[in-house]
Amino acid sequence: MQSSAYGASLAGGAFDCESFIKQPHTILRFLSWIFSIVVFASITGEGYVNPTVEPETECIFNKNDGACSYGLGIGVLAFMACVVFIVLDALFPQISNANQRKFIVIGDLVFSAAWTFLWFVCFCFLANQWSKTPETFPANADAARAIVTFSFFSVFSWGLLAYFAFARYQQGVTDFDQEYRDPANDRSTPYPPAPYTTGPPGGYQQSPFSNSQQNPGEYQPPAY
Numbered sequence: 001m002q003s004s005a006y007g008a009s010l011a012g013g014a015f016d017c018e019s020f021i022k023q024p025h026t027i028l029r030f031l032s033w034i035f036s037i038v039v040f041a042s043i044t045g046e047g048y049v050n051p052t053v054e055p056e057t058e059c060i061f062n063k064n065d066g067a068c069s070y071g072l073g074i075g076v077l078a079f080m081a082c083v084v085f086i087v088l089d090a091l092f093p094q095i096s097n098a099n100q101r102k103f104i105v106i107g108d109l110v111f112s113a114a115w116t117f118l119w120f121v122c123f124c125f126l127a128n129q130w131s132k133t134p135e136t137f138p139a140n141a142d143a144a145r146a147i148v149t150f151s152f153f154s155v156f157s158w159g160l161l162a163y164f165a166f167a168r169y170q171q172g173v174t175d176f177d178q179e180y181r182d183p184a185n186d187r188s189t190p191y192p193p194a195p196y197t198t199g200p201p202g203g204y205q206q207s208p209f210s211n212s213q214q215n216p217g218e219y220q221p222p223a224y
Helices: 002-007 017-022 024-046 065-094 098-131 138-179
Strands: none
Touching (some): 017 024, 024 065, 024 138, 065 138, 098 138
């Protein structure tokens, strides 16, 4: 049961790189990883400008430092999470403990669902701030559009990751319910024969007393 729990088979088998790369959630994980790189790298490289001679920089999203900080934080954490989950996905078939698999799948589900919501907030926030930004940063317009666009793509990639994690969790629960049986309640397993039963099927055994013994009803006088 544990070897097939939560969508992973052949626990303890050899790692198949080709099959691992072709898995849908692996492809989505790499896409989410790339999207996060585009977002935080664009904010780091071109998200802050210095329009004046002063040393202070301003965020290109309506000069709102909170918008750049939020997008940068979400992108960096998403990048790190993708790396961690890619490693866990690669090691997942090698884990034979069903409880450990369950914790990994639940963690994937919770994190993916949370980041779907956070990316949606990030997209709405950045798009709103960019729509209010005056034409003061024309050289950084492409970077701003890329940040907003890939934030939007991240909503769908992380949403699909949450869906696949939920499907894996449901599969694990179904496999456990169908394949696990409590020996105390399993009526289909016959009781083992008693080790001391060697006689006929009815369980009757011959009396240990021989038939050649004398009838106890007959009196025999003692011999002197």
